[in-house]
Amino acid sequence: MSNNHLLHNLILFGRLLRALGMDVNPGRMIDLVHALEHVNLARKADFFYTARCLLVHDRDDLPLFEQAFELFWRAPRDKTIFDALFKFRPEAADHKPIIAPPPLQEDAPAGGDDQTEEDDDEVQQVIEVTQTYSTREVLRRKDFGDLTQEELHAVKQFMAQMVWQLGLRRTRRQRPGRGQRLDLRRSLRRNLRYGGELIEWPSRQFKYKPRPLIVIADISGSMERYARLLLHFIYSLAEGLEQEVEAFVFSTHLTRITRQLRGKEIDRALAEVSREVTDWSGGTRIGESLKTFNFDWGRRVLGRGAVVLLISDGWDRGDPVLLKKEIGRLQRSCHRLIWLNPLLGSAEYEPLTRGMQAALPYIDDFLPVHNLASLEELATHLQNLTAEKRPSRRQQLKLSGAAFVKDR
Amino acid sequence: MQIESIDQLQEALRGRHYVADRGLATAVYLALKLQRPLFLEGEPGVGKTEIAKVLADLLGTELIRLQCYEGLDVNQAIYEWNYTRQMLHIRLLESRGERASEAELFGKEFLLERPLLQAIERSKTQRPVLLIDEIDRSDEEFEAFLLEILSEFQITIPEIGTIKAAQPPVVVLTSNRTREVHDALKRRCLYFWIDYPSFEKEYDIVRAKLPHAADQLAEQVTYFIQELRQQDLYKIPGVAETLDWTAALVALDAQALSVEVVENTIGVILKYQDDIEKVNGETTKQILDRVRANA
Numbered sequence: 001m002s003n004n005h006l007l008h009n010l011i012l013f014g015r016l017l018r019a020l021g022m023d024v025n026p027g028r029m030i031d032l033v034h035a036l037e038h039v040n041l042a043r044k045a046d047f048f049y050t051a052r053c054l055l056v057h058d059r060d061d062l063p064l065f066e067q068a069f070e071l072f073w074r075a076p077r078d079k080t081i082f083d084a085l086f087k088f089r090p091e092a093a094d095h096k097p098i099i100a101p102p103p104l105q106e107d108a109p110a111g112g113d114d115q116t117e118e119d120d121d122e123v124q125q126v127i128e129v130t131q132t133y134s135t136r137e138v139l140r141r142k143d144f145g146d147l148t149q150e151e152l153h154a155v156k157q158f159m160a161q162m163v164w165q166l167g168l169r170r171t172r173r174q175r176p177g178r179g180q181r182l183d184l185r186r187s188l189r190r191n192l193r194y195g196g197e198l199i200e201w202p203s204r205q206f207k208y209k210p211r212p213l214i215v216i217a218d219i220s221g222s223m224e225r226y227a228r229l230l231l232h233f234i235y236s237l238a239e240g241l242e243q244e245v246e247a248f249v250f251s252t253h254l255t256r257i258t259r260q261l262r263g264k265e266i267d268r269a270l271a272e273v274s275r276e277v278t279d280w281s282g283g284t285r286i287g288e289s290l291k292t293f294n295f296d297w298g299r300r301v302l303g304r305g306a307v308v309l310l311i312s313d314g315w316d317r318g319d320p321v322l323l324k325k326e327i328g329r330l331q332r333s334c335h336r337l338i339w340l341n342p343l344l345g346s347a348e349y350e351p352l353t354r355g356m357q358a359a360l361p362y363i364d365d366f367l368p369v370h371n372l373a374s375l376e377e378l379a380t381h382l383q384n385l386t387a388e389k390r391p392s393r394r395q396q397l398k399l400s401g402a403a404f405v406k407d408r
Numbered sequence: 409m410q411i412e413s414i415d416q417l418q419e420a421l422r423g424r425h426y427v428a429d430r431g432l433a434t435a436v437y438l439a440l441k442l443q444r445p446l447f448l449e450g451e452p453g454v455g456k457t458e459i460a461k462v463l464a465d466l467l468g469t470e471l472i473r474l475q476c477y478e479g480l481d482v483n484q485a486i487y488e489w490n491y492t493r494q495m496l497h498i499r500l501l502e503s504r505g506e507r508a509s510e511a512e513l514f515g516k517e518f519l520l521e522r523p524l525l526q527a528i529e530r531s532k533t534q535r536p537v538l539l540i541d542e543i544d545r546s547d548e549e550f551e552a553f554l555l556e557i558l559s560e561f562q563i564t565i566p567e568i569g570t571i572k573a574a575q576p577p578v579v580v581l582t583s584n585r586t587r588e589v590h591d592a593l594k595r596r597c598l599y600f601w602i603d604y605p606s607f608e609k610e611y612d613i614v615r616a617k618l619p620h621a622a623d624q625l626a627e628q629v630t631y632f633i634q635e636l637r638q639q640d641l642y643k644i645p646g647v648a649e650t651l652d653w654t655a656a657l658v659a660l661d662a663q664a665l666s667v668e669v670v671e672n673t674i675g676v677i678l679k680y681q682d683d684i685e686k687v688n689g690e691t692t693k694q695i696l697d698r699v700r701a702n703a
Contacts, residue, residue: 045430054438
């Protein structure tokens with residue numbers, strides 16, 4: 001392969017990667033050309049690793065890069081490889097139908113193709129029963145689930161304008177200010193003018209930063225009336241808070257939607273979320289989903305005193321023992337675990353479902369999320385989370401029912 | 409030592425008991441040749457920090473290590489003035505009826521070099537290896553000034569002036585991914601994700617690091633750990649745990665694995681009670697059966 005030919009192909013390859021959504025710029029490509037001078041091009045593996053360590057800087061992009069490399073440098077080049085490649089790119093999967101959150105009427109669960117383990121009739125029936133029951137529950141009060149089209153529109157507008165603020169956390173970084181710690185550097189400088197007599201004692205104080213926020217929302221069948229508005233709510237949080245918000249949704253499995261929500265206009269963000277999530281209105285497996293969260297994401301996003309919002313009605317079809325274990329682990333790994341339950345808005349509601357019973361002892365705050373008033377309450381609550389210490393977690397020692405009554 | 413090819417580097421690392429696959433060797437080689445920082449990411453205990461140590465040994469230079477933590481600031485990472493000495497100096501001059509001048513007080517003899525400044529200062533005579541360990545534990549503020557230093561390799565101290573590295577040090581950054589490090593920083597580096605090793609590679613590592621372990625034991629331990637990584641564990645054991653465990657078993661004079669031996673020493677490899685409960689007698693027995701069938 002002549003040098004010119006190689007250069008030409010490299011440029012094409014760079015364009016391809018960029019088109020696939022990877023962060024590759026001309027500067028990087030020039031670096032790669034320089035790097036290749038040190039490598040024996042006859043060895044394909046060396047060429048591959050050289051390109052990879054210069055062009056990829058996120059583990060999540062590694063498989064995509066590998067596929068692109070394989071196809072570009074090994075297969076005969078024609079248009080089909082581009083088509084083939086775009087299938088790997090989740091955002092560009094245009095052939096996939098958009099599965100939107102269901103409209104406000106009773107439909108069969110839409111995400112049937114993703115419930116391989118649950119596809120038998122029995123489970124399907126259980127889900128339907130859950131749905132009808134939840135529907136009756138929801139219909140008993142006027143809340144998010146009962147809004148007419150106009151009301152819905154107004155609520156969305158209102159959500160977009162809500163101001164969110166999250167309590168601060170004391171970081172371990174210090175800066176000049178009125179604190180307990182002596183700032184020796186400034187002390188010496190200041191006192192030089194007194195000829196070495198120590199007269200002024202400047203000090204340093206800790207810096208405060210907003211806590212990270214993680215939202216995990218249930219979009220299963222029983223929550224379908226809320227799903228769309230909840231996404232609006234999460235979007236409003238992500239947009240309104242100065243820190244980054246990590247967002248996840250689940251029904252039978254957990255999907256991270258942080259990337260889809262970030263920096264986009266709302267309709268586009270929600271369309272991308274709809275495309276990404278494959279289990280809208282499916283069954284509910286809170287325990288399983290939290291386990292995925294704890295194993296795959298917990299260590300990456302829960303550091304630095306994070307606050308977790310878990311939004312669900314607690315209708316869990318999974319194993320309550322697993323749920324108990326995983327929610328306990330989640331609580332221990334975060335600063336505060338807040339469960340938002342749309343059903344809690346009703347005076348008659350009691351958290352008697354198996355799932356709720358298992359989870360209650362591990363929840364720091366149990367709050368309603370069924371109408372705008374409850375959202376405002378939540379906003380105040382989040383703002384007041386200034387306590388430097390974790391909330392006391394005596395609840396764990398008591399029976400869940402008692403803890404619930406006490407906390408309300 | 410002068411490194412002229414990837415093969416030579418791989419061989420040299422091997423000679424120092426570090427088994428690097430082709431991909432890692434390529435990344436390290438390029439970091440040396442292109443004088444770029446190397447960003448290593450991976451689960452704990454896969455040998456990220458170790459490579460910096462081995463590299464320093466191999467190049468015959470000094471290893472300068474900066475352990476990151478939240479709130480790490482200029483005073484701890486770059487330089488600090490030796491206040492006690494400055495104070496004493498002021499007093500000393502005072503007793504002689506003199507007054508300390510500023511230039512005198514902020515001279516190099518009162519400067520405490522911290523790792524980043526050290527790395528730049530030392531580069532005048534050699535090319536040291538600068539290890540910036542667990543960058544994910546630091547915060548955005550530190551990342552920002554690190555970014556500046558890694559692009560220019562120069563530090564400005566207001567009282568003294570700008571100090572520039574004669575040649576860029578070999579920089580190795582490691583991260584356990586407990587937080588996403590900012591893209592701007594990663595973009596400046598060569599990126600490599602170190603995965604858990606294959607059976608062959610891990611066996612190689614055990615043999616290289618612990619030549620005293622009996623063949624059968626080394627093989628069984630490696631196979632057992634490889635099997636454990638397939639289990640649904642909260643914290644999967646790394647290579648560091650494999651080595652610790654082998655060393656523990658050698659110390660206990662074990663020749664082969666048995667349910668009892670595993671149960672007595674499981675704390676060396678599993679650090680969560682949930683995980684230990686999961687790998688109870690029955691699971692251990694099943695894994696051991698597979699180990700015996702394969703090893």
